[in-house]
Amino acid sequence: MSGPVHSMKIGGQGMSSPYPIVSQSEVAIVPVIDISGLRKTARERSLVVKEIGNACGRMGFFQVVNHRIGKAVMEGALEAASAFFELPEQEKRKYESGNLREPVRYGTGLKDGEEVTRNRRFFIKHYAHPLEEWITCWPANPPNYREKMGEFSTQAREVGLELLEAITESLGLGPTYLTRRMSGSMQVIAVNFYPRPHTPSPGSTVGLPAHSDYSCLTIVLPNSPGLEILDPEDSSWKLVPVVEGALQVHVGDHLEVLSNGIYKSVVHRGIINVDETRISIASLQSLAMEEKMEPAEELIDEDHPKGYVGSSYMDFLEFLYGNELGQGWSFVDALKIK
Numbered sequence: 001m002s003g004p005v006h007s008m009k010i011g012g013q014g015m016s017s018p019y020p021i022v023s024q025s026e027v028a029i030v031p032v033i034d035i036s037g038l039r040k041t042a043r044e045r046s047l048v049v050k051e052i053g054n055a056c057g058r059m060g061f062f063q064v065v066n067h068r069i070g071k072a073v074m075e076g077a078l079e080a081a082s083a084f085f086e087l088p089e090q091e092k093r094k095y096e097s098g099n100l101r102e103p104v105r106y107g108t109g110l111k112d113g114e115e116v117t118r119n120r121r122f123f124i125k126h127y128a129h130p131l132e133e134w135i136t137c138w139p140a141n142p143p144n145y146r147e148k149m150g151e152f153s154t155q156a157r158e159v160g161l162e163l164l165e166a167i168t169e170s171l172g173l174g175p176t177y178l179t180r181r182m183s184g185s186m187q188v189i190a191v192n193f194y195p196r197p198h199t200p201s202p203g204s205t206v207g208l209p210a211h212s213d214y215s216c217l218t219i220v221l222p223n224s225p226g227l228e229i230l231d232p233e234d235s236s237w238k239l240v241p242v243v244e245g246a247l248q249v250h251v252g253d254h255l256e257v258l259s260n261g262i263y264k265s266v267v268h269r270g271i272i273n274v275d276e277t278r279i280s281i282a283s284l285q286s287l288a289m290e291e292k293m294e295p296a297e298e299l300i301d302e303d304h305p306k307g308y309v310g311s312s313y314m315d316f317l318e319f320l321y322g323n324e325l326g327q328g329w330s331f332v333d334a335l336k337i338k
């Protein structure tokens with residue numbers, strides 16, 4: 001089931017859509033890649049690797065199916081997330097913190113500390129790898145939260161590693177170029193909650209402002225549409241269609257750096273649905289906290305000089321402290337060697 005999802009508008013006059021009207025943006029044409037071929041013959045693998053490489057080079061975004069995370073695991077995680085956000089505010093606020101280095105944080109706004117009162121998204125973020133180390137800090141309520149979110153996190157990490165292998169292979173660096181450095185790597189789970197507004201406003205309402213992810217790769221499980229990506233071809237926002245059972249994959253800033261700019265991190269934002277609460281679970285994978293990501297030597301030559309300075313996850317946190325909401329997404333720009 002590979003191939004583009006065709007362009008169409010939703011929310012126009014008289015259009016019937018299976019989804020609520022969330023935005024007037026055009027729907028993005030993004031590849032939906034069947035990744036089961038990565039585990040089949042060398043020929044089938046190379047076709048899928050090529051497809052993934054093309055998607056990373058064009059938009060920095062694609063969706064995957066046949067990723068091996070079962071429906072029950074995905075639904076279990078979404079249900080646990082929903083039950084968490086239904087808890088009384090004071091229970092959730094126990095996890096609130098202005099300290100970006102806190103391994104479990106509840107809050108609102110884009111990244112941290114910033115209070116966005118009108119159009120907002122709530123989040124809980126927690127470290128997830130190694131799971132045994134962090135899971136005891138995760139919310140104890142709802143009672144099945146740790147189990148359900150833990151299952152999803154472990155499996156999402158596996159999918160992430162499998163995709164990173166394919167991605168470095170597509171860059172000609174071989175499949176273990178990055179993953180061999182990832183045994184002690186970071187995984188952050190960001191669970192986003194976009195409540196349905198009391199008073200709907202016409203058009204799209206942004207819950208999570210434009211940014212690119214500070215990760216190598218981000219894998220997102222949404223319960224409904226609302227993710228928009230910036231199409232680099234015409235610099236317009238495009239709504240990502242939700243494909244049953246698929247996971248959404250974002251190229252993060254660190255892959256852009258590693259690839260020396262061959263792949264670009266995708267700028268994206270979260271839209272509030274007018275008549276439905278939206279939840280998404282994002283798994284962000286990075287190198288270890290203090291490990292610097294540099295452009296691959298193999299991708300630097302006279303015609304392609306080194307385009308980025310090295311940086312670590314910690315450097316990103318430092319950057320966030322000093323920058324305003326909405327500017328966080330330009331961290332990768334700050335790394336560019338002009």
Ligand code: OGA
Binds near residue numbers: 227282
């Ligand atoms: C994020 C994010 C998108 C979404 O958590 O970084 O971009 O679909 N989420 O909610």
Ligand code: NI
Binds near residue numbers: 211
């Ligand atoms: Ni994001």
